[in-house]
Amino acid sequence: MRLIAAAAVLLPALLIGLLTVPADAASVRLDGVTVRLRPGTSQVVTANRTHGYHARVTLWVREHGRWTKRFSTSDGRIGYGGLSRSTQRHQGDGTTPAGTFDLPFAFGTHHRRPGWDMAYHRIRSGDYWVGDNSSRFYNKLRNKAAGGFRWWLPESDDNGSERLLAHRSQYEYAFATGFNAEQVRHRGFAIFLHVNGRGATAGCVSAPRSFLQMLYRRLSPQHHPVIAIGA
Template identity: 60%
Template sequence: MRRAAIVLLLLAALLPAAPAAATASAEAAPSYRARTVTLDGVGVRLRRNTRQVVTVNHTSGHRARVVLWMLRKGRWVAGLRTTDGRIGYGGLVAGTKRRQGTGTTPTGTYDLRSAFGTHRRTSAWDLPYRRIRKGDFWVQDNASDFYNRYRNQRQGGFRWWLPSSHDDASERLTDYGRQYEYSIVLDYNWSQVRRRGSGIFLHVNGRGATAGCVSAPRSMLRKLMNRLDPDRDPVIAIGR
């Protein structure tokens, strides 16, 4: 009996251990499939942990309805809302077909990745934020490695001196103190496809249509700055 017990112990030592760790790992990291939902008539492509969505539903002319949605207990609930949203003077176009300088707003779903503006940062803002300084531009120079990026002229790397009438002129941010008081950056064309366009933001309304961005009343932008949370993977979905 003693010899049999020893043999059993040796066999147990040679057998592979039960895959408990592998099972726990699989449960902790389940597979994910991108999902699409429709909110206010706009198709939204959700990211992995998206719990905040801004929809832009074109109504007529350059007008649009802009709504902030939040996921609560498995249901999308509308929060902030305005019927005084604006789009580009050139209307809407598929993001992959957009061309720089056409005044069109790209349709599709885009990450709301960061923000900039004229105010000092407050503790209520969770998005990465940059305060506009003298010499700050959004680069629209197709010959630059910094195309579709925020950059100061002192850093160089783009032709900041080009006149606004030039096809490759970049946007001097201090020239738009009203619209860019609060401005949230869309990741449209973040891969820097030349001539597709750059500098697509969600910003404060100006006097009329935008040049391709989405805009909304100042009061709504202030509230969005306080509510958008990068941990909730916020996106904006633009549709007809």
């Protein structure tokens, strides 16, 4: 009887989030968020704004033509300014850009560990994400020793860059996103997926530390992972 009861509980749980879509589909809606699929994408992180700066963050995996929910947290966060259209966002407005963005690599404070398949950068002293609108390295990872941007400007300045080790707890585990890969000046920089801080973000998506650790173990470049943000 216990086995039958357990099966009755597990079966609905396994079916939740199952969605079959054509193999050549250009987009899919997962948890109410429209995902613009890349060729070969079979891993998607969705961030669905629920209220205020709160969001539900979920990992989806496509297997045998079906999208299946694998992990989800209701304790996700977005920017204090809410959501904005990615093409209308302005640097410093505190909004999180809506849309689908690549997850090109991970970065953090730990040495690389077995089982982390994504490209990985361990943060070192002097690493910044460039917010200097006059720099050709705008919205790029750059060490101050390499020069090419005004790293000495305070982060609060209109051209200030983000010193990564100043946010050690949030960036213990983090992923860069493809937002503003075109380096459009004043649109914004340093939009990441990272560990929760105390409240809203300044435009990133954040989730509990355990959720980021799980993504480190699960995401792989072979699956062309993306993050889709919406409501």
